[in-house]
Amino acid sequence: MIRLAVALFAVQAGFHAFTASLPIALARAGVPDPQIGLIVGTAALVQIPAAFVAGVVVDRVGGLRAFTAGGLAYLVGCAILLLPGVEPDGPSAPFIVARIFQGIGIAATLPAALSLVPRLVAAGRRGFGLAFVGSAHNLTLVVIPPLSLAVLALTSLHGVAGMAVAFVLFGLAIVHVVPFRFQPTGEAGAEHDGPTDVAQRRLGFAFRRDWAPLIAIDLLYIAHWGVIVAFLPQRAEAAGANIGLFFVADGVAILLSRVPSGWLADRIPPLFLIIAGLAATGIAVLVLTLPPTTPLLMVAGTLTGLGGGLVITPMLVEISRRSRDADRGSAFALFSAANAGALAIGSLGGAVVLESFGFEGAMLTTLAGITGAAVLALLDRGLRHQPTPIESASTPLAEPEL
Secondary structure: OOHHHHHHHHHHHHOOOOOOOHHHHHHHHOOOHHHEEEEEHHHHHHHHHHHHHHHHHHHOOOOOHHHHHHHHHHHHHHHOOOOOOOOOOOOHHHHHHHHHHHHHHHHHHHHHHHHHHHHHHHHHHHHHHHHHHHHHHHHHHHHHHHHHHHHHHHHHHHHHHHHHHHHHHHHHHHHHHOOOOOOOOOOOOOOOOOOOOOOOOEEEEEEEHHHHHHHHHHHHHHHHHHHHHHHHHHHHHOOOOOHHHHHHHHHHHHHHHHHHHHHHHHHOOHHHHHHHHHHHHHHHHHHOOOOOOOOOOHHHHHHHHHHHHHHHHHHHHHHHHHOOOOOHHHHHHHHHHHHHHHHHHHHHHHOOOHHHHHHHHHHHHHHHHHHHHHHHHHHHHHHHHHOOOOOOOOOOOOOOOO
C-alpha cells in the first residue's frame, strides 16, 4: 500500500504541476480570465466522459493497467506543452489539447488507485487504507504547486512540463518494478457489509442507486474548488498575496486530516464527519470573499483542506462499502466524474458569474452548493450507520495482478 501511495503521489504531478502554474503563466501573458477559465476547465470537462470509460476499463482489465494508461496520458499532455512555439502568449489550441490529455489522465489514475485499496487491506481498515492512499494525492497538492511556481519563476512553462514528465515516469516505474499481491476477491471479509446483488450495467459501466446520493453530495461540494483553481491564483497575485502558501496550507491540512478521518470513518457514522467538513468549507468560502492577503489565504487554505479531509474520506469509504470488487472501478470512476463536473461548473460557470458579479459573487454562489450537499447528507440514512470494525485476518494472497 505504501508503494501504491508513493506511485500515486508521483504520477499525479502530471496534473497538479499545472494547477497553479498554468493560470499564472497565462495571466502574465495577458490572457483574459474567461479564456483562462476555459483552458483550465477543459480538463474537468474531458474528465467527465473519460471517467465513465475508465470505470469500465478498471472493472474489466484491472486497476494497475488503468493506472498506467492514465500516466501515459499525462506524458502526452506534457509532451504537447514541451513542443517548440507553445507559449502562454500564443494560440490557446495546444493548451486545450494538453488539458484534454490531463483530464483523461486524472480520470483514470485516481479511481484506478483507489479501486486497488480494498484488495490490499482488511475490510475493517478500509477507511484507513483509502485515507492513506488518498493522502498521497493530497501530498501532491502540498508539494507540486509551490514547486511548479518556483520552476516557472526560474525557467518557463516548458520547465514545469519537464519536471512533470520526470515525476510521472518515476511513479510508473514504481508500480512495475515489483508486482503487487492482492487478497483474493471476496475473501478476508472484503465485501462483508456491502451489496450482494450484481450491479446493473449499461455499455459496460456499472451503476447502483445507492451511489447516487454520494455522487450528488460530491458534485455540489466540489464546485467551490473549480472557482478557486481557475480564478484565485491571478486574483492573489494581483493583490501581492502568495497563492503558493494557500495550496500549501490546503494540502497540509487535508494531509493531516485524511488519516485521522479515515480512522474515525471506521468507527463512527460518516454523517458527523461530512457535516463538519462542509461547515469548515463554508467558512473558507466566506474568508476568500475578503480582499486577499497571504495570512487570509493560509487561513482559507487550512479550512478548505480540513473540509476536504473530513468530507472526502468518509465518502470514499461509504462508496466502497456500497460496491463490490466487480464494480468498484465504476463506483470510483463515477465519483471522479462528479469531481470533474463540479470543477467544470466552478471554472466555466464561475467565469459567467465572475463577469457580472466579480470573484466574490462567484465564491458566494458556491455556498448554495455546499448547503445543498449538507441537506442531501442529512437525508441519506446510510450515512448514519455505525461501522463495525473487523480485525485483520491472515489470508492467502492471490497471484500478482500484472
